[in-house]
Amino acid sequence: MYGFFWHPAMLVVIPGLLLALYAQYKVMSAYRKYSQVGASTGMTAAQAARRLLDRSGLYNVKVEAVPGHLSDHYDPRTKTLRISAAESTSLAAIGVAAHEAGHALQDAEKYPMLALRSAVVPIAQFAPPIGIILFFVGLLFIHSQPLWTAGLILFSAALAFSLITLPVEFDASSRAIRVLRDSGIVVAQKELDSIQTVLSAAALTYVAAAIMSALELLQYFLMARSASNDR
Numbered sequence: 001m002y003g004f005f006w007h008p009a010m011l012v013v014i015p016g017l018l019l020a021l022y023a024q025y026k027v028m029s030a031y032r033k034y035s036q037v038g039a040s041t042g043m044t045a046a047q048a049a050r051r052l053l054d055r056s057g058l059y060n061v062k063v064e065a066v067p068g069h070l071s072d073h074y075d076p077r078t079k080t081l082r083i084s085a086a087e088s089t090s091l092a093a094i095g096v097a098a099h100e101a102g103h104a105l106q107d108a109e110k111y112p113m114l115a116l117r118s119a120v121v122p123i124a125q126f127a128p129p130i131g132i133i134l135f136f137v138g139l140l141f142i143h144s145q146p147l148w149t150a151g152l153i154l155f156s157a158a159l160a161f162s163l164i165t166l167p168v169e170f171d172a173s174s175r176a177i178r179v180l181r182d183s184g185i186v187v188a189q190k191e192l193d194s195i196q197t198v199l200s201a202a203a204l205t206y207v208a209a210a211i212m213s214a215l216e217l218l219q220y221f222l223m224a225r226s227a228s229n230d231r
Contacts, residue, residue: 010182014126016212023201023208031070033205034194035085040187046086047092048185052101052176053081055073055183061104072096074103076118089190095195098180099202102172105179111171118154126160131155135220139227148224152217159217162210173199 043051046063055059061079074081076083081100085093106114126189131154139148177196180186186195 001022009226011220012169012222013212013215015216016208019039020205020208020212022024023204027198027201030198031092031096034095034198035088037091037191037194038089039094039191040092041185041186042089043094043185044085044087044089045097048094048180049081049083049097050099051183051185052179053104055179056105056108058108061108064156074100074107076107076114079107083217091191091194092198094180094185095176095198096202098176098185098195099172099199101179102175103168104170104173106139111168113167113171115165117161117168120157120161120164120195123157127154128156128170128202131200135224139224141225143227145224146230148227150221151225152224156217159210159213162206162213164208165206173203 016054039048049063053059053063061081063081063083065084066082066084072085073081081097081104083093083097083100085096088094090206091100103114131151131152135148135155138144138149138151176199178194180195181192186192
């Protein structure tokens with residue numbers, strides 16, 4: 001039996017932590033670099049988002065400025081696209097805004113994976129924390145295999161959410177690049193490549209999150225198996 005705060009299975013998550021740190025570095029580095037490069041059209045991120053939405057007939061979707069750094073998001077409940085760097089003309093800001101507009105397009109087209117992710121959100125928010133509590137109570141305090149098994153099942157919702165998120169985010173970025181090119185918002189291929197760099201770096205953070213969730217689940221499984229063997 002290992003100590004309360006240590007188990008060799010904890011080493012499993014180290015690669016995931018390193019990847020997450022690298023992904024965060026990549027996205028911040030790419031955003032910082034291309035936030036200094038303005039689009040040749042001189043269009044702001046808010047203007048670009050508005051044109052993308054109007055071009056797709058989404059006149060009902062509002063575009064609002066929101067405080068914060070990289071706090072851009074699309075709210076399907078209120079049909080609102082919120083942009084943190086709304087007045088910036090940088091390629092980075094336009095790329096992020098276009099990505100969020102991609103989510104609005106998904107919502108309008110009833111993209112199945114977006115609908116599935118929205119449905120899973122409440123479960124993904126509450127199930128994993130409850131699962132962790134059940135897991136450690138069952139494993140360390142009352143030595144109940146059914147309890148820690150239930151905890152593992154609930155925690156797996158975090159992995160399910162991460163896996164569902166991947167195609168949603170990849171598709172939104174793909175839509176963003178395609179519409180930016182077709183709408184004339186970005187006219188130079190070099191500028192489009194720069195935006196692709198920013199969005200690819202952002203996509204890596206979602207990949208890292210999915211891998212981290214999988215490794216955490218594996219860690220808890222190995223701890224549970226070790227406890228079963230010690231019984």
